Amino acid sequence: MSFSRTLPRLTVFAAMALVSIAAAGAARAQSATEIQLSYKDKKFDPAEISAPANTPIVIKLKNLDSKAMEFESKTLKVEKVVAGSSDATINVRAQKAGRYEFFDEYNEKVARGALVVK
């Protein structure tokens, strides 16, 4: 009997959690470093980008190819599908100094680039 009430309750719980999360997210903290990056013919341009350490980074990626690509970086923990001929915004959390490789998952061998954090 009471189990039929469980689902609505759980749903309400989840909804409340989402709302509180959204409210918390509205207040955006630190200002981020914005980097422009484009992708064409399985190449990133520029192939190497850089950003200061310990600051959030926002990568604005323009996919100039007509096909979709998937921007991925294992070390940056980023995975994002970018549709053909469209733009994407990729938020990267503040990083320690180092070199972080990224690639197009659909063309992992050739389409590679790196973010150097200094």
Next chain:
Amino acid sequence: MIAALIIVFREVFEAGLIIGIVLAVTRTVKHRNQWIAGGVLAGVLAACVVAAFAGVLSNLFAGMGQEVFNAAILSLAVVMLTWHNVWMARHGKELAGELWAAGKAVVEGSKSLLALAIVVGVAVLREGSEVVLFLYGVLAGGSDSGLSVALGGLAGLILGALVCMLTYFGLVKIPTRALFTTTTVLIALLAAGMAAQAAAFLEKANWLTALDNVVWDSGWLLSDSSLLGKALHTLIGYTDQPTAMQLVVYLAILAVTFVLMRLYGAPAKTVTSAPAE
């Protein structure tokens, strides 16, 4: 061909694990195959739709549509998994007994199957849309490698099905009595892991900024992009760089599951004419 195989396998791996678990959980339930097949099919169709509208989806929520969408469907799966556990805590006994055949039990049972079918659908949808985009890109490219890529993709899919079968047969080997406890724990951990993943997506979308410090980095020990790391990522939510928020969400889901199972799962003695085993 190998590249296509690897890409497709990587994507279907997670769905394979989840479907294997769901199959094991529902092994005694009537009509479960239709429900699960329905979940897979719905997931594939939804994946195609998501792939077709990938651009539109991305642009929602100030470019964070994908992240928010992923977080939303993961949350849905978390609710369904948790609900299933709570439901099983109450009705598990009936399910094992003859009573299951009774009309009411079947109706109630299909609710639980629906919940699990949704979980399967979500698992397929999440990874499926990337496979669709990848294969479409290759095939639309009209290069002569189209066929070999399609073959590679198919091989990847078969490997994914193999993962699903291995998971299933591994789990059903466990004796029935222990299996119930095992799957309850597995599903709770699966749900907690998915919730933590949902939190990670919301962090990427900047919707969630509280407690976003990384608590530890165990990448040197086990990277979550290695095969074992990925399996553990799916099964128990392993992440090599979890944020405090992810840990909080993870533990909260486990706690909520435990409390709800205690609250609602308790004595089902009121059930009419339930024969004591």
